[in-house]
Amino acid sequence: xxxxxxxxxxxxxLLLPLFFTLVGMLCHTVHAAESSxxxxxEAVTASRxxxxxxxxxxxxxxxxxxxxxxxxxxxxxxxxxxxxxxxEIPYPRRRLQREVGSGVIIDKKGYILTNHHVIENADSxxxxxxxxxxxxxxxxxxxxxxxxxxxxxxxxxxLPEIQWGDSESLLIGEWVVAIGNPFGLSIGDAQPSVxxxxxxxxxxxxxxxxxxxxxxxxTDASINPGNSGGALANIHGELIxxxxxxxxxxxxxxxxxxxxxxxxxKKVVEQIIEYGNVVPPDLALEVQNxxxxxxxxxxxxxxxxxxxxxxxxxxxxxNAGIRRGDVISSISGHRVKNEEDFYTxxxxxxxxxxxxxxxxxxxxxxxxxxKIKTRQWSYTPPGWGITFSQPDKAMARxxxxxxxIITNVDKNSRLKDRLKRGDLIYRIDDTSIYxxxxxxxxxxxxxxxxxxxxxxxxxxxxxxxxxxFNRNNRRR
Numbered sequence: 001x002x003x004x005x006x007x008x009x010x011x012x013x014l015l016l017p018l019f020f021t022l023v024g025m026l027c028h029t030v031h032a033a034e035s036s037x038x039x040x041x042e043a044v045t046a047s048r049x050x051x052x053x054x055x056x057x058x059x060x061x062x063x064x065x066x067x068x069x070x071x072x073x074x075x076x077x078x079x080x081x082x083x084x085x086x087x088e089i090p091y092p093r094r095r096l097q098r099e100v101g102s103g104v105i106i107d108k109k110g111y112i113l114t115n116h117h118v119i120e121n122a123d124s125x126x127x128x129x130x131x132x133x134x135x136x137x138x139x140x141x142x143x144x145x146x147x148x149x150x151x152x153x154x155x156x157x158x159l160p161e162i163q164w165g166d167s168e169s170l171l172i173g174e175w176v177v178a179i180g181n182p183f184g185l186s187i188g189d190a191q192p193s194v195x196x197x198x199x200x201x202x203x204x205x206x207x208x209x210x211x212x213x214x215x216x217x218x219t220d221a222s223i224n225p226g227n228s229g230g231a232l233a234n235i236h237g238e239l240i241x242x243x244x245x246x247x248x249x250x251x252x253x254x255x256x257x258x259x260x261x262x263x264x265x266k267k268v269v270e271q272i273i274e275y276g277n278v279v280p281p282d283l284a285l286e287v288q289n290x291x292x293x294x295x296x297x298x299x300x301x302x303x304x305x306x307x308x309x310x311x312x313x314x315x316x317x318x319n320a321g322i323r324r325g326d327v328i329s330s331i332s333g334h335r336v337k338n339e340e341d342f343y344t345x346x347x348x349x350x351x352x353x354x355x356x357x358x359x360x361x362x363x364x365x366x367x368x369x370x371k372i373k374t375r376q377w378s379y380t381p382p383g384w385g386i387t388f389s390q391p392d393k394a395m396a397r398x399x400x401x402x403x404x405i406i407t408n409v410d411k412n413s414r415l416k417d418r419l420k421r422g423d424l425i426y427r428i429d430d431t432s433i434y435x436x437x438x439x440x441x442x443x444x445x446x447x448x449x450x451x452x453x454x455x456x457x458x459x460x461x462x463x464x465x466x467x468x469f470n471r472n473n474r475r476r
Contacts, residue, residue: 056177056194058237062105062162063179063192063230064129065136066114066151068122072097074443102180102192102230103127103151104239108161112151113269113323114229115244116142119149127153129160132190141272141393144434145347146213147244148265150272153279162231165238167217167261170199178221178243178257180230192230197221197257205341208245214344215334216258217241223257232259241265267348276393277402277435280347281372284315287328289339299363300328305329305336320370322359329365330358343402347437351375378407379436381443385413388425390436399424399457402432404439416466418455427455 071094101118105111112127119125125137135153141465142149153159153281178195201218219232223243232241241259261338271278287306295302305327311318322328328336331345332355354369387408403426409416426433429452433439446452455464 011174015110019170038297048056050175052175052196055233055235055237056179059162059177059231059233060192060194061130061160061177063191064103064112064127065181065190065192066101066103066104066112066118066173066229067126067128068099068101068119069124069126070097070099070122071095079350100181100184101228102226102243104229104231104242105129105161106150106164106239109160110153110155110159111140111269111273112137112153113242113265114151114241116144116147116149117152118229125151127151128190130190130192131367132312141276142434143268143272143278144438145344146260146264146268146278147208148242148260148272150153150269162233162239163237164266165234165236165240165262167240167263169233170202170240172201173198175235176219176221176240177233178219178223178227178230179233180223180227180243182222182224182226184226187322195222200256202261204258205337206245212340212344213258213260214243214341215261215264216244217261219257219259221257223259227257229467230239238262264348267350271348276396277390278347278437279377279390279435280437281316281351282374282376283317283346283372284312285317285322286310287339287342290327292314298325298360300327303337304360306339306342316370316372317357320357320368321366322357322368322370323361326359326361328357328359330356332356376436379440380408381440384415385410386415386419388439400460401426401457402434403427403457404436415467420458422458424457425454428452428456 017180028279087220099118099122101114103112103114103118106113108138109207119139119142124137125139127135127137129135135155137151137153140150140152159368160229174197176197178197179192182193197220199217200220202215204216204218205212205214206216207213217232217240220230223246226462227243228245230243231239234240240262242262242265243257243259246257268278286309288309290298290300290302290304290307292302294307295304298307308317308322308324308326311322311324328342330336331342332349336342349372351372351374354371357368359366359368376390378387380387386406388404389407391399391405395405402426403424406419406425409419409421425439428439428442428446431438431442433442451466451468454467455462457463
């Protein structure tokens with residue numbers, strides 16, 4: 001027994017190194033497997049964090065929910081007593097209407113960019129940012145013609161601002177993300193929705209509810225009601241457009257959405273913050289669309305540009321060598337197709353910077369450049385005997401609503417006994433006069449009418465008068 005015990009004891013001692021070796025190998029294998037799994041998880045996580053995810057993480061904190069409340073009047077049938085004796089008599093009843101949209105923080109101190117139609121005629125505006133904070137917002141200014149508005153919130157903290165991208169350098173087919181608040185889904189949540197697509201086209205022209213847009217970005221990223229005012233961002237998370245409209249036969253997204261280019265929006269924002277509105281440059285000229293007869297007479301193509309029909313001596317284009325009868329085909333590298341294109345392009349031109357211009361004279365193409373020195377702050381329309389001016393931000397605060405101010409009434413004006421200096425004109429017939437630019441467009445279009453109704457504010461009180469037109473288009 002003693003020998004047998006000693007034998008097994010020696011055998012056990014001899015096997016112990018092998019046992020520990022096997023245990024060590026097993027532990028190493030388990031550790032290696034765990035390390036491999038961790039590496040695999042890290043690789044999977046890294047593969048999930050695509051460029052799109054990174055772009056959304058960068059841009060979405062600056063995309064806000066906008067809730068605008070306005071009072072509307074609705075015709076309602078009168079009560080049963082009136083119906084019994086007088087029949088169904090409609091009467092107006094006021095109710096609150098909520099418009100839900102999106103916006104983009106463009107300045108960490110509190111400026112937010114959105115569409116004008118989102119906040120138009122709003123009595124109160126509430127902005128909710130993705131971290132859940134809510135702010136009461138004020139309208140810093142807006143541009144009716146480009147459908148853009150700038151809001152301002154009062155905050156002691158720094159807000160997450162988006163970075164501007166370059167919409168001029170977009171490539172057809174590159175990835176983009178649309179970020180916003182479709183159908184009000186982020187109400188109570190504050191996190192915006194994200195859709196992905198590509199740049200389908202650029203330089204699209206489109207008229208939406210009397211807004212004429214040029215150089216729109218077209219995308220197949222889903223844009224739905226509530227996305228208006230939200231961000232269209234590139235793969236770097238930079239703002240390259242403001243989502244504004246869709247083309248749809250059903251009312252929902254069908255893969256054809258449009259965004260206002262960021263480069264244009266930035267120019268509008270700069271003027272709104274400085275002036276409270278867009279104040280176009282004083283070009284001192286008039287253009288018209290080419291007809292087939294004119295194009296043939298001028299030895300040019302019908303779609304070659306616009307004809308300079310009138311030009312004043314002080315016009316900056318006169319100094320650049322452009323004359324009456326020339327055809328302007330390009331401004332700042334953008335092709336001019338018609339009269340609408342020309343005014344849409346030129347209204348945002350910078351002051352005191354060289355601007356390239358291409359034109360033709362008697363069929364020969366030419367190039368020149370010009371500088372704009374002033375903006376058009378006042379206008380004296382033919383036949384009125386009145387000078388109208390665009391109010392600056394300080395002056396606009398003195399009035400209850402936007403409009404244009406009468407700064408001079410000639411002693412020979414037929415309206416001298418009905419209008420006076422300081423009156424604010426805010427509507428003509430059914431058209432609101434948001435700015436001097438709008439007033440000019442309306443004035444040009446009402447000359448063929450017999451009469452129009454003009455609404456104005458004097459000393460905080462609203463009033464209206466009828467303006468009649470004779471055959472010479474003179475106001476009286």
